[in-house]
Amino acid sequence: MKLANRVIAWxxxxxxxxxxxxxxxxxxxxxxxxxxxxxxxxSAVIEYYQRFLKHFPDVKQLALATPEAVMAQWAxxxxxxxxxxxxxxAKRVMTDWSGxxxxxxxxxxxxPGIGPSTAAAIASFCFGERAAIMDGNVKRVFARxxxxxxxxxxRATEMQLWQLARQELPSIKTCATDVEAMARYTQGxxxxxxxxxxxxxxxxxxxxIEKGCLARRTGRTEELPWPRERKILPERTIGMMVACQDSxxxxxxxxxxxxWGGLWSLPEFEATDTAEHACQTLGFQPKKVQKLSPFLHVxxxxxxxxxxxxxxxxxxxxxxxxxxxxxxxxxxxxLDALGLPAPVRKLxxxxxxxxxxK
Ligand code: SF4
Numbered sequence: 001m002k003l004a005n006r007v008i009a010w011x012x013x014x015x016x017x018x019x020x021x022x023x024x025x026x027x028x029x030x031x032x033x034x035x036x037x038x039x040x041x042x043s044a045v046i047e048y049y050q051r052f053l054k055h056f057p058d059v060k061q062l063a064l065a066t067p068e069a070v071m072a073q074w075a076x077x078x079x080x081x082x083x084x085x086x087x088x089x090a091k092r093v094m095t096d097w098s099g100x101x102x103x104x105x106x107x108x109x110x111x112p113g114i115g116p117s118t119a120a121a122i123a124s125f126c127f128g129e130r131a132a133i134m135d136g137n138v139k140r141v142f143a144r145x146x147x148x149x150x151x152x153x154x155r156a157t158e159m160q161l162w163q164l165a166r167q168e169l170p171s172i173k174t175c176a177t178d179v180e181a182m183a184r185y186t187q188g189x190x191x192x193x194x195x196x197x198x199x200x201x202x203x204x205x206x207x208x209i210e211k212g213c214l215a216r217r218t219g220r221t222e223e224l225p226w227p228r229e230r231k232i233l234p235e236r237t238i239g240m241m242v243a244c245q246d247s248x249x250x251x252x253x254x255x256x257x258x259x260w261g262g263l264w265s266l267p268e269f270e271a272t273d274t275a276e277h278a279c280q281t282l283g284f285q286p287k288k289v290q291k292l293s294p295f296l297h298v299x300x301x302x303x304x305x306x307x308x309x310x311x312x313x314x315x316x317x318x319x320x321x322x323x324x325x326x327x328x329x330x331x332x333x334x335l336d337a338l339g340l341p342a343p344v345r346k347l348x349x350x351x352x353x354x355x356x357x358k
Pocket of ligand 1: 141198202205210
C-alpha cells in the first residue's frame with residue numbers, strides 16, 4: 001500500500017480529531033490555526049486560538065480591528081510578525097477577494113504571511129486540493145522515511161524533501177473515491193510527526209509506515225534528520241525603565257516593524273548608562289530609583305539581557321513632559337488589556353504582585 005494510503009487509514013483511527021480547529025472547513029479558522037501553530041506547540045496555541053476567535057469571529061471583524069487590538073490578543077505567542085501579517089492578510093481578503101479566502105494554494109500563497117506549506121494546508125483542509133505540506137513535523141517524517149541526509153533547514157535538503165512530499169501525494173483515484181482523503185492525509189502527516197515520529201525515541205512499532213521506512217530499517221532513526229547547524233547567538237544588553245507614578249506606568253508603542261513591532265513596551269536605555277543619566281534621557285528627576293535584577297530573553301537570532309530600573313516619578317513632571325505621541329501613562333489595571341512582549345509582561349506582573357507599581 002502507498003505511504004499516503006497508510007497514513008490516511010491510520011489518521012482515521014489513531015490521529016487527532018478533537019483539536020479546536022478541526023472538524024471545520026472554514027478557511028478563516030483553519031488559516032488562523034495554521035499561522036498560530038507555526039513554531040508554536042499545540043498546547044500553547046489552544047487558549048490563544050479560542051480567545052482570538054471570541055474577539056474576531058470572522059475575517060471582516062479582524063480586518064476592521066485596530067493593530068493594538070490584534071496585538072493585545074496575540075501578545076505572549078511570540079513571533080509578532082505573524083500577527084502583523086495576519087492583520088494585513090485579513091484586510092487583503094476583504095479588499096481583493098470580497099471577504100472570501102481564495103480556494104487554491106497558489107492564490108492563497110500570494111497573501112501576506114501565507115507561505116507555500118500553510119497555503120497547501122488551508123487548500124487541502126478546506127477545499128480538498130492535492131497539495132504537499134512541509135512543516136517541521138513533516139520534514140522529520142520524510143527525512144527518516146527516505147533517509148534524506150543534510151540539514152533540513154538548508155535549501156537543497158528542503159527542496160529534496162518538497163519533491164518527495166509531492167511525489168507521495170495520494171493518487172487522484174484515492175481522492176476521487178474518498179472526498180476527505182486529502183484533508184485526512186495532510187492531518188495524518190502532522191499527527192504522525194507530532195505523536196509517533198517524534199524528535200527523540202520515535203514509536204516505530206506503532207507507525208503505519210514502519211515497513212517502508214529507511215531510517216527504521218537501517219537503524220538510523222536517532223541520526224536522522226540531521227540536526228540544525230548550531231549558531232552561536234550574539235549577545236545584546238539593554239536597560240528598561242519602569243517609570244511609575246500614581247499607579248501608572250510609562251509605556252511606549254514600538255514601531256510597526258522590528259522586534260516586538262506594534263506592541264507596548266517599556267522605554268529602553270543604554271545598559272551602560274547610570275540610573276541618573278537614564279532618567280535624564282527620559283526627561284525626569286525621579287523621587288526614588290531602584291535597580292532590579294537583570295534577566296535573559298532569548299530570541300531566535302540573539303540573546304538579550306535586560307537590566308530593569310524602577311523609578312518613581314514626581315507627579316507634575318510625570319504627567320506632562322514624559323508623554324509623547326508614542327508614550328502613554330497606563331494605569332496598572334489596564335495592563336492586562338494591552339499587547340505587551342512576554343518578558344515585559346512577566347516583569348510588570350512580578351512588580352505588581354510585589355505591590356511595587358505605585
Ligand atoms: S518508522 Fe519510525 S522513524 Fe520511520 S516514520 Fe515511522 S516513526 Fe518515524
